[in-house]
Amino acid sequence: MFRPVSDRRALGERVISQIADAVIRGELRPGQRLPTERELAEQFGVSRTVVRDAIKTLSGRGMLRVRQGSGIFVSTSEERLEQELALLPLEGAGLRDLFEVRKVLEAQAAEWAAQRRSSHHVERLAQILREARGHREDPAALSERDARFHVAVAESSQNLVLVRVMLTLLDLLAASRLRSLGIPGRPQLSLEQHERVLEAIERRDPQGARRAMLFHLASVEAAIFSREGGEEG
Template structure:
């Protein structure tokens, strides 16, 4: 069921992603017990500290409950409630745009790996269509249409990854970033670069190269973040008030 965590990023997050995917796929059902910590250390090829950090994250997400002396058990997971709870936590903490992008990087860098592994031919055709439309709109200079296509591209990747909870959370994040995303596309040259970066991400997905897709997604998001910072983005807390 599980495999050693590949060092695409944070090891604990890699474990969380595998367990959440197993829950989403029905391999784990509510009430099921997770393997013991020592067994997970062997399965994931990590230390006990890494496993414990992953379990803490899963508790925070509401995916598991730890019963002392008994182990960790899968909760009844409602994706909508989980996302609402996470969105509420973001609002309560009044996180900055920088913090929202950190969350987005965690979600999309993993989602693009799963997309590369799980996308079917229809998913690939739709992604290619969005990229082509982006080129056409970019050449015509349509910022508003390009912003819509940008959201469609990123949401389609998360959808093709096959994790419904991540998809709902991604929708919330794009909403929270709101005006800042559109303003980033107004930075001179950003529209053209965004289209080109989407194309390179799609090429990596189409080649079924998860590591390359992961690297290109992180590079793209870093560039978008830099563009947003250059136009003095609206603070996230103002959007939530």
């Protein structure tokens, strides 16, 4: 698959370029396992150190994943997204950026959920809310139900890609979600706002579901930044 490299001034860059090009062209598919370091070194005609450094660089870019004891793999789109998002600062401007993305994705998820949901989806959302009401005084347990509710809305949209993206985003926001639910009065507000989202989904009101989700996310965002601003002051 790979050609030997001969320019001794830039061996590492040439190895990186060939592997990256193979991924971009689709010759190496997401999830596909690459040859071992030794085999790659033989194919490229370079030392294993050069190959190891190239793999490290490509892993840092999110293009490859090294799994201990399993080998070197081409990253899937979900793995690349997860790695890229993990590099974002989750305070200040970085957190605001994530909320902007959430508003776009979750408003659409709520709209689609109202259009596509089944009775099973509605019951699932209602069950999560019932459980959440029983954990109002337990921020950690309530935070878990909060995340499950948002994932369940995405699942109700019946868009698998959206669900996977939401799982990654919500995992990244776990700490800020827990902080927000520690704000006095915030747990009750979130429960009430979740109920408005569910009501719109249940009555198959796409625009109502979109508005309810946007209102909820804007409310949570304002609470988080209001508290952070107060703490800084």
